[in-house]
Amino acid sequence: MVNFTIQDVLIAVEDGYATVDVQVVDGKIAAIAPNIELIGTAIDGKNKLLLPGFFNAHTHSSEMWQRGIMSVLPLELWLAELYDFAPLDPEQVYLSALGTAVETLFSGGTSVVDHLVLIPGQELETIATAVRAYREVGIRAFIAPLIQDESITAGMPSGESTPIHEPYFRSTAATLEIIEEAVRQFHRPEEGVNILVAPTGIQLCTDALFAGCSELSDRYHLCRHSHLLETKAQEKLALEKYGCTAVAHLQRIGYLGDRTSLAHCVWLTDADIAILAETQSTVVHNPLSNLRLGSGIAPILKYRQAGVNVTFGCDGASSNDSQDLLEAIKIGSILHNVTDLDYQYWITPQQAVEMASLGGAKGLNIADKLGSLSVGKQADLVLYDLTNLSLLPRTDPIGLLVLGRPTNVVASAWVNGKQIISNGQFTTINVDELRQELFNRSQWETSRKSQTVAQIEPHYRTVMGL
Amino acid sequence: MVNFTIQDVLIAVEDGYATVDVQVVDGKIAAIAPNIELIGTAIDGKNKLLLPGFFNAHTHSSEMWQRGIMSVLPLELWLAELYDFAPLDPEQVYLSALGTAVETLFSGGTSVVDHLVLIPGQELETIATAVRAYREVGIRAFIAPLIQDESITAGMPSGESTPIHEPYFRSTAATLEIIEEAVRQFHRPEEGVNILVAPTGIQLCTDALFAGCSELSDRYHLCRHSHLLETKAQEKLALEKYGCTAVAHLQRIGYLGDRTSLAHCVWLTDADIAILAETQSTVVHNPLSNLRLGSGIAPILKYRQAGVNVTFGCDGASSNDSQDLLEAIKIGSILHNVTDLDYQYWITPQQAVEMASLGGAKGLNIADKLGSLSVGKQADLVLYDLTNLSLLPRTDPIGLLVLGRPTNVVASAWVNGKQIISNGQFTTINVDELRQELFNRSQWETSRKSQTVAQIEPHYRTVMGL
Numbered sequence: 019m020v021n022f023t024i025q026d027v028l029i030a031v032e033d034g035y036a037t038v039d040v041q042v043v044d045g046k047i048a049a050i051a052p053n054i055e056l057i058g059t060a061i062d063g064k065n066k067l068l069l070p071g072f073f074n075a076h077t078h079s080s081e082m083w084q085r086g087i088m089s090v091l092p093l094e095l096w097l098a099e100l101y102d103f104a105p106l107d108p109e110q111v112y113l114s115a116l117g118t119a120v121e122t123l124f125s126g127g128t129s130v131v132d133h134l135v136l137i138p139g140q141e142l143e144t145i146a147t148a149v150r151a152y153r154e155v156g157i158r159a160f161i162a163p164l165i166q167d168e169s170i171t172a173g174m175p176s177g178e179s180t181p182i183h184e185p186y187f188r189s190t191a192a193t194l195e196i197i198e199e200a201v202r203q204f205h206r207p208e209e210g211v212n213i214l215v216a217p218t219g220i221q222l223c224t225d226a227l228f229a230g231c232s233e234l235s236d237r238y239h240l241c242r243h244s245h246l247l248e249t250k251a252q253e254k255l256a257l258e259k260y261g262c263t264a265v266a267h268l269q270r271i272g273y274l275g276d277r278t279s280l281a282h283c284v285w286l287t288d289a290d291i292a293i294l295a296e297t298q299s300t301v302v303h304n305p306l307s308n309l310r311l312g313s314g315i316a317p318i319l320k321y322r323q324a325g326v327n328v329t330f331g332c333d334g335a336s337s338n339d340s341q342d343l344l345e346a347i348k349i350g351s352i353l354h355n356v357t358d359l360d361y362q363y364w365i366t367p368q369q370a371v372e373m374a375s376l377g378g379a380k381g382l383n384i385a386d387k388l389g390s391l392s393v394g395k396q397a398d399l400v401l402y403d404l405t406n407l408s409l410l411p412r413t414d415p416i417g418l419l420v421l422g423r424p425t426n427v428v429a430s431a432w433v434n435g436k437q438i439i440s441n442g443q444f445t446t447i448n449v450d451e452l453r454q455e456l457f458n459r460s461q462w463e464t465s466r467k468s469q470t471v472a473q474i475e476p477h478y479r480t481v482m483g484l
Numbered sequence: 485m486v487n488f489t490i491q492d493v494l495i496a497v498e499d500g501y502a503t504v505d506v507q508v509v510d511g512k513i514a515a516i517a518p519n520i521e522l523i524g525t526a527i528d529g530k531n532k533l534l535l536p537g538f539f540n541a542h543t544h545s546s547e548m549w550q551r552g553i554m555s556v557l558p559l560e561l562w563l564a565e566l567y568d569f570a571p572l573d574p575e576q577v578y579l580s581a582l583g584t585a586v587e588t589l590f591s592g593g594t595s596v597v598d599h600l601v602l603i604p605g606q607e608l609e610t611i612a613t614a615v616r617a618y619r620e621v622g623i624r625a626f627i628a629p630l631i632q633d634e635s636i637t638a639g640m641p642s643g644e645s646t647p648i649h650e651p652y653f654r655s656t657a658a659t660l661e662i663i664e665e666a667v668r669q670f671h672r673p674e675e676g677v678n679i680l681v682a683p684t685g686i687q688l689c690t691d692a693l694f695a696g697c698s699e700l701s702d703r704y705h706l707c708r709h710s711h712l713l714e715t716k717a718q719e720k721l722a723l724e725k726y727g728c729t730a731v732a733h734l735q736r737i738g739y740l741g742d743r744t745s746l747a748h749c750v751w752l753t754d755a756d757i758a759i760l761a762e763t764q765s766t767v768v769h770n771p772l773s774n775l776r777l778g779s780g781i782a783p784i785l786k787y788r789q790a791g792v793n794v795t796f797g798c799d800g801a802s803s804n805d806s807q808d809l810l811e812a813i814k815i816g817s818i819l820h821n822v823t824d825l826d827y828q829y830w831i832t833p834q835q836a837v838e839m840a841s842l843g844g845a846k847g848l849n850i851a852d853k854l855g856s857l858s859v860g861k862q863a864d865l866v867l868y869d870l871t872n873l874s875l876l877p878r879t880d881p882i883g884l885l886v887l888g889r890p891t892n893v894v895a896s897a898w899v900n901g902k903q904i905i906s907n908g909q910f911t912t913i914n915v916d917e918l919r920q921e922l923f924n925r926s927q928w929e930t931s932r933k934s935q936t937v938a939q940i941e942p943h944y945r946t947v948m949g950l
Contacts, residue, residue, distance in 0.1 A: 028928070033930070033931070034930025034931060035928060035930055082877065083877055084879065085877075085879060085883075085884065085887070085888060086875075086879040086880045086881075086883035086884030086885075086887060086888060087879035087880045087883050088883075090821075090827060090830045090831075090832050091827055092825075092827055095827075117873070117876075120873070121873075121874075250825075306818070308822070309815075309818040309819055309821055309822060310818045310821065310887065311821065312821030312822055312824075312825070312827060312830065313822070314822050315822055335888075338887070338888075339883070339884065339887040339888045340874065340887075340888045340889035342889040345811075345889050349775075349815065352772070352775040352776045353775055355556075355775055355776065355777065355778030356774070356775060356778055356779070356780050356781055358778075359558075359716075359778070359948060359949075359950060360950050361556060361557055361558050361561075361778060364556045364778065365556075366556050367552075404928075405919065405923055406919075407583070407586070407587075407915065407918070407919045407922070408587075408806065409552075410583075410919060410922040410923055410926070411548065411549055411551075411922040411923070411925065411926035412922075412923060412926035412927055412928045412929075413550065413551060413552040413553035413926065413928070413929055414552045414553045414928070414929060414930060415552075415928060417551075417552035417553050417554075417805070418551065418552030418805065419552075421551070421552060421776065421804070421805040422551060422552060422801075422804075422805045422806045423806035423808040423811050425891050425892065426891065426892070449873065452873070453871065453872075453873045453876060456873070456876040456877040456878075457871055457876055457877070457878060459877065460876070460877035460878035460879065461878055462494070462501065462870075462878045462879070462880070462881060463878075463879055463880060464499070464500025464501055464880060465499070465500060482825060483825075484825060484826050
């Protein structure tokens with residue numbers, strides 16, 4: 019492991035910025051102070067800003083194959099289209115994991131939570147492939163294999179009908195065995211690869227699946243992840259299914275806690291919010307996906323006032339359709355200014371940066387090791403070039419980074435002290451080859467028709483009163 | 485003028501895409517068809533998408549000097565801070581006009597409507613400076629000198645108090661004389677430089693100023709521009725001031741029409757919307773600014789259903805804080821999916837492109853000459869590189885461009901047939917020198933205090949019920 023010292027770099031401090039040197043020894047931040055001893059390689063930090071790496075705290079990497087082409091539809095119908103055309107080749111999973119990691123790192127993210135869609139019948143191979151890709155890039159990976167044990171039609175409220183759903187193709191027990199095997203084979207936190215338990219959400223999972231996941235989580239010290247109340251339809255479904263809100267139910271079955279992160283959280287009641295605060299669960303805000311799918315605006319200012327930890331995700335590239343974390347942070351900050359007239363509660367750029375870094379670490383229960391520039395923490399760091407046109411003229415560096423539209427601004431990035439980007443170029447993988455592969459394995463498409471959407475759309479419109 | 489033929493390029497057609505050649509002769513599109521004769525220089529269009537140039541239909545170029553540093557405040561207070569620190573040096577106006585043009589062109593815009601803030605006492609020099617900058621870059625410029633004839637405190641609703649406002653420092657007649665002189669000196673539509681009449685809005689302008697502008701507009705065939713109902717406070721103010729809505733008043737005094745474009749339009753009633761449709765006025769949607777300032781979500785889907793023409797603007801870089809038109813188009817499309825449950829009305833990427841191009845041309849009353857790839861129209865064109873990582877894997881090119889986060893994708897751009905960008909580089913100005921100048925004339929700032937905000941904030945909070 020190479021030690022290094024970043025010299026003369028701007029960092030954010032209590033009342034603004036300071037110019038300091040930052041020593042990194044054995045993958046950890048060893049010292050932060052002006053004009054300290056050079057240890058290891060010297061890195062020129064002049065006219066650059068150093069921040070802790072952000073967390074892309076919710077995405078689905080293989081959705082990259084369908085970005086740009088998904089119809090303009092709400093989640094329930096969109097999902098049907100998505101699965102009609104899902105990639106079924108592990109090599110695709112590999113390339114889209116690389117692509118997701120590259121875009122995340124180029125926008126300041128050093129960790130990714132990949133709620134990974136598994137190829138049926140090749141579940142462990144899918145996970146192994148994603149692990150391989152993330153190890154090659156060097157990003158810190160939190161792989162959350164997406165599991166369910168009910169079939170897709172169960173995910174919609176039934177309205178007045180008495181629904182009969184096909185059983186899911188794999189048993190709950192078999193699914194849990196796959197996850198346990200994945201933990202044994204791949205869960206290596208000290209090497210930057212983590213497996214999470216991640217039932218997709220109350221809409222497609224039985225209590226037995228949630229309970230099995232909680233049990234694995236306790237036994238192997240795994241973080242827990244799930245979608246939660248992304249759409250109005252899911253709110254309706256929860257009431258049908260449980261007679262209470264989804265949050266109340268998840269609390270009752272013991273799924274919430276300080277290592278549980280929940281993606282979306284758009285349709286929560288005030289009582290639900292109090293439960294999230296009490297259980298110290300984390301909300302992962304995916305503002306662009308929530309807009310693209312018309313899911314709604316998550317009540318993020320309420321969460322913050324209630325003391326709920328909030329961080330950001332890009333969500334999968336079929337519902338965003340980019341993996342640019344700075345874009346998610348910008349929109350996830352300013353979007354809420356229209357929800358509360360009192361600007362004293364609006365999210366400042368400095369707060370947004372803390373949500374994206376420390377907030378992400380908290381959601382994965384590793385705030386003691388990551389998420390801030392603190393001596394003793396692991397060196398997941400990003401160095402931004404402040405001489406880039408998109409960050410000029412010079413004003414407040416974090417204001418420019420969060421509220422502007424930074425382009426090509428990541429000069430260097432390190433994960434656990436290992437340099438992944440240097441002079442704006444990846445040191446670990448060949449991005450040009452990746453680009454070529456993505457090009458060769460795809461073609462421009464203009465239209466396609468989803469059979470499943472055609473089948474379920476009439477019912478969806480009826481239930482939603484359209 | 486150099487003639488050229490773009491060969492083997494993708495263009496959007498009724499049912500998807502076609503690969504064609506596009507001939508440009510004497511600055512106009514002469515032919516569009518597969519495999520036609522090469523006229524002039526050959527441009528390789530392979531793996532590229534050709535679109536008509538977009539319009540950045542509302543911005544304030546000199547706000548670039550304060551991007552990133554403006555406090556998180558609603559418009560009325562934000563404006564006070566903005567003017568406390570406004571640039572007063574024409575050289576700054578020159579550089580920020582260059583910067584605005586560069587960022588607009590790099591994101592697909594070939595026209596800019598600059599609602600230009602005038603330096604007091606140097607009004608004509610400010611306009612001359614912006615004209616010089618835009619001519620140097622080669623962007624099509626619509627310069628709308630921002631004028632008012634009431635002082636800033638008049639822009640807030642009075643509530644229960646009986647307000648007395650300082651008179652504005654310059655008379656209405658003197659202001660109108662400046663605009664007329666600017667028209668004589670600089671209005672040269674055939675050379676790509678246009679002057680617009682542009683009272684800032686009902687909140688700071690008398691009827692006399694609107695009437696004078698209408699008169700100049702009629703006499704010199706000038707387009708008309710204005711802010712309109714950006715905030716809830718302006719809605720209140722209009723009712724106080726006129727006893728009717730701002731739109732009803734503007735119709736009464738004859739300011740609306742098919743060459744009138746109105747920025748923001750957040751707080752309109754259904755009756756107001758019908759007036760905009762009837763008068764064929766254009767709405768310029770500035771979604772990022774409306775979020776940043778907490779102004780609200782403009783009812784864009786209602787406008788479209790009522791037949792009102794809508795196009796996009798970045799707004800000034802102090803309220804956005806970028807001039808990336810693709811970002812404005814993306815957010816301005818997907819933002820409205822949360823306002824209407826029925827996805828049949830949501831804006832598709834193809835519709836968004838039409839709004840940004842033809843919609844912009846309509847708003848400036850030049851849809852007969854610009855805004856689409858049509859034989860006989862002027863060649864304001866942008867060629868996008870579809871092999872860029874941010875546009876891969878290949879799916880629907882326009883879907884990727886609008887819903888993704890394209891970075892460095894503009895390969896070439898032409899205005900009136902003149903090439904401005906070639907191989908991703910400006911041919912007309914030295915962007916690196918511009919970057920250096922912006923760097924040298926600024927410094928990183930962390931905090932500053934606006935005296936005016938401190939003065940007016942208590943009144944604002946009272947009137948707004950905070």
